[in-house]
Amino acid sequence: MENQMKIAAKGAMASRKRENLHFSINRSNISKRVRRNNFYRVLFSLSTVFAIGMLMILLYQVWIDSVGWLTPGFLTRNLSIFPEKAGIHGAILGTVYLMLVVIPVTILLGVATAIYLEEYATKGRIAAFIRTNITNLASVPSVIFGLLGLAVFGRLLGLGSSILAGGLTLSLLVLPIVVVAAQEALRAVPGFLREGSYAMGASKWTTIWRVVLPVALPGVLTGGILAVSRAIGETAPLVVLGIPTLIMRIPKSLGDDFTALPIQIYYWTLDTVLTREYANLAAATIVVLLIVLFMMNSVAIVIRNKYQRRF
Amino acid sequence: MGTQTDVRKMIHDNIVNNRNRVDKLVPRILFLAALVSVVTTLGIVATLIFDSVKFFQMVPFSQVFSTELAPLRAENPTFGILPLINGTVFSSLIAMAVAGPVGLTAAIYLSQFASERVRNTLKPIMEILAGIPTIVYGFFAYSFVTPILMKLIPDLGAKNVLSPGLVMGVMIIPIVASLSEDAMNSVPKTISEGALGLGSTKFEVAVKVVLPAAISGILASFVLGISRAIGETMIVTIASGSSKAFTYDITQSMQTMTSYIVEFTSGDAGTGTAGYYSLYAVGLILLLFTLVMNLFAQYISHRFREEY
Numbered sequence: 001m002e003n004q005m006k007i008a009a010k011g012a013m014a015s016r017k018r019e020n021l022h023f024s025i026n027r028s029n030i031s032k033r034v035r036r037n038n039f040y041r042v043l044f045s046l047s048t049v050f051a052i053g054m055l056m057i058l059l060y061q062v063w064i065d066s067v068g069w070l071t072p073g074f075l076t077r078n079l080s081i082f083p084e085k086a087g088i089h090g091a092i093l094g095t096v097y098l099m100l101v102v103i104p105v106t107i108l109l110g111v112a113t114a115i116y117l118e119e120y121a122t123k124g125r126i127a128a129f130i131r132t133n134i135t136n137l138a139s140v141p142s143v144i145f146g147l148l149g150l151a152v153f154g155r156l157l158g159l160g161s162s163i164l165a166g167g168l169t170l171s172l173l174v175l176p177i178v179v180v181a182a183q184e185a186l187r188a189v190p191g192f193l194r195e196g197s198y199a200m201g202a203s204k205w206t207t208i209w210r211v212v213l214p215v216a217l218p219g220v221l222t223g224g225i226l227a228v229s230r231a232i233g234e235t236a237p238l239v240v241l242g243i244p245t246l247i248m249r250i251p252k253s254l255g256d257d258f259t260a261l262p263i264q265i266y267y268w269t270l271d272t273v274l275t276r277e278y279a280n281l282a283a284a285t286i287v288v289l290l291i292v293l294f295m296m297n298s299v300a301i302v303i304r305n306k307y308q309r310r311f
Numbered sequence: 312m313g314t315q316t317d318v319r320k321m322i323h324d325n326i327v328n329n330r331n332r333v334d335k336l337v338p339r340i341l342f343l344a345a346l347v348s349v350v351t352t353l354g355i356v357a358t359l360i361f362d363s364v365k366f367f368q369m370v371p372f373s374q375v376f377s378t379e380l381a382p383l384r385a386e387n388p389t390f391g392i393l394p395l396i397n398g399t400v401f402s403s404l405i406a407m408a409v410a411g412p413v414g415l416t417a418a419i420y421l422s423q424f425a426s427e428r429v430r431n432t433l434k435p436i437m438e439i440l441a442g443i444p445t446i447v448y449g450f451f452a453y454s455f456v457t458p459i460l461m462k463l464i465p466d467l468g469a470k471n472v473l474s475p476g477l478v479m480g481v482m483i484i485p486i487v488a489s490l491s492e493d494a495m496n497s498v499p500k501t502i503s504e505g506a507l508g509l510g511s512t513k514f515e516v517a518v519k520v521v522l523p524a525a526i527s528g529i530l531a532s533f534v535l536g537i538s539r540a541i542g543e544t545m546i547v548t549i550a551s552g553s554s555k556a557f558t559y560d561i562t563q564s565m566q567t568m569t570s571y572i573v574e575f576t577s578g579d580a581g582t583g584t585a586g587y588y589s590l591y592a593v594g595l596i597l598l599l600f601t602l603v604m605n606l607f608a609q610y611i612s613h614r615f616r617e618e619y
Contacts, residue, residue: 033512033515034512036512036514037512037513037514037515040514041420041424041513041514043416044416044417044419044420044424045420045424045425047412047413047414047416047417047420048417048420048421048425048433048437050413050417051413051417051437051440051481051484051485051488052433052436052437054440054481055436055437055439055440055443057455058443058447058448058451058455061451061455062447062450062451065454108344109344109347109348112340112341112344112345113341113344113345113347113348115341116338116341116342116344116345117345120338120341120342121342121345129349130345130346130348130349133348133349133352134348136352136602136605137348137351137352139535139538139542139601139602139605140355140542140598140601141541141542141543141544141569141597141598141601142542142544143542143544143569143572143573143594143597144355144359144542144594144597144598145355146572146576147355147358147359147572147590147591147594148351148354148355148358150576151358151362151591152354152358172347172351175347175348175351176348179348200318200321200322201321201322201323203333203334204334205333205334205337229442232444233443233444233445233446233447234444235444235445235446235544235545236445236544236545236548236569236573239573239576240572240573240576241576242576262444262446265446265447265450266446266449266545266549269446269449269450269453269454269549270549272453272454279450279454282450282454283450286446286447286450289444289447290443290447293442293443293444297442
């Protein structure tokens with residue numbers, strides 16, 4: 001007994017010694033470690049500051065370049081070879097017409113796809129295949145959608161570089177965004193609402209149409225707005241479709257050739273080589289584009305925060 | 312009593328409605344809509360392969376995998392893709408040299424150091440970067456970053472791969488940051504709190520505990536960032552120019568695969584020429600690059616995931 005206690009005491013002492021040793025080592029280091037911790041906290045926070053700083057510089061620079069050029073006349077005049085007479089009336093209309101194609105097509109297809117995947121085909125190989133396919137489609141570079149549009153809509157269906165061809169190409173490009181957002185919105189609808197509806201004898205489609213979709217609508221709309229704001233800024237697919245450089249005519253129907261805001265920014269930026277003033281035109285157009293995007297995103301945030309029902 | 316009969320009537324109506332064909336028809340219509348995305352994929356693959364085959368019939372393999380790229384030469388044009396791959400690799404590497412370290416350290420700061428309030432303010436602002444159209448970055452690179460770099464590096468060309476690479480890096484920061492942050496946030500709190508309880512500083516917890524545990528997600532975020540850089544079009548088209556020389560000099564113009572496609576479609580390539588089909592061949596190789604990158608990212612995040 002005594003022996004055992006002695007041994008235990010010895011062991012305790014030894015371990016305390018080790019702890020003391022450990023503690024003293026740590027203490028000699030501790031201010032160094034704290035200093036290092038603080039150093040890296042500041043350094044890492046600078047990365048965030050850097051990213052946000054670049055955003056500020058970008059916005060500031062674009063704004064500075066556009067000052068004096070962003071006049072009411074700039075919005076209402078049409079393109080011109082003289083920078084001081086040029087306006088983006090046609091480009092604004094082109095973008096609006098493009099969206100008249102993109103919005104119904106993506107929302108209809110996107111929501112229908114999401115309903116199918118979430119409500120009808122939750123299991124099974126086909127659904128899994130469609131799901132993988134949508135994920136992969138979302139990561140295809142936009143310029144490749146341009147090639148698809150050029151080959152299928154432009155040449156095969158003979159739509160050329162019309163608003164319809166551009167709009168359909170952009171619709172396919174942003175389709176995955178709507179599908180994923182709508183899927184999430186549908187998934188967030190609590191099961192008891194569906195069950196309540198079924199208990200009333202409602203059929204599956206009635207339940208989806210009258211109960212599930214209205215509840216999921218804010219989420220669907222948010223995703224739709226985000227997708228459309230992505231489509232508004234897309235340039236590469238439209239350029240690949242072969243949108244002409246200088247369109248003086250205002251588009252009247254969906255079959256007409258057109259120009260759009262991002263295309264105009266692209267050509268004016270390239271034209272900067274000719275005169276510096278084209279940079280001002282490009283910057284002024286960018287400001288218009290960014291204001292539109294900012295407003296759309298604000299609307300999306302408001303919808304999400306205000307109308308999202310929680311259960 | 313009135314409400315009761317109403318409910319009965321509703322149930323009765325619903326049962327009657329059930330006999331409608333609508334419920335049988337709807338899933339089929341929805342299925343057709345869902346097929347559109349599949350058809351899109353098939354369409355992309357089909358057009359790319361179909362026209363690429365024609366290209367490879369016209370141009371010998373040995374020429375395609377050479378450094379000789381002169382597609383617009385009137386006599387005897389050559390189509391070596393290596394200069395384009397070279398340009399793509401260089402611009403993506405420069406972008407990742409910015410986005411990798413900055414994105415990762417920003418993610419560490421946001422997930423490990425920042426208070427909730429700071430995180431909730433900074434994160435949405437950073438995400439704005441990802442929402443700005445790439446054409447705007449192209450303008451920024453060409454008319455702001457390049458002139459500044461020219462003052463620092465006298466030999467820099469007006470079109471060069473350095474400036475769009477750096478700007479592309481800024482654009483990718485939020486992608487790397489938010490994916491890495493997700494990976495670090497999914498490391499269980501018990502582990503990092505255990506390390507804190509043993510007396511580690513937050514930095515030690517971040518680097519020695521959280522980072523190793525989240526490494527799969529972080530690597531995947533890098534690979535997805537690269538994939539994004541490879542597919543990026545407008546920034547490099549505007550600011551990197553269209554030099555078809557095979558060079559390792561990042562102060563000079565290089566053409567990427569994406570900007571080749573843009574240049575060639577804008578330049579009226581007649582249907583049926585090797586030049587027109589080369590678009591699709593380049594598109595196919597570009598698609599393969601991004602596809603491999605995305606599959607690689609998925610593989611990493613599954614293969615090296617730490618399960619808790």
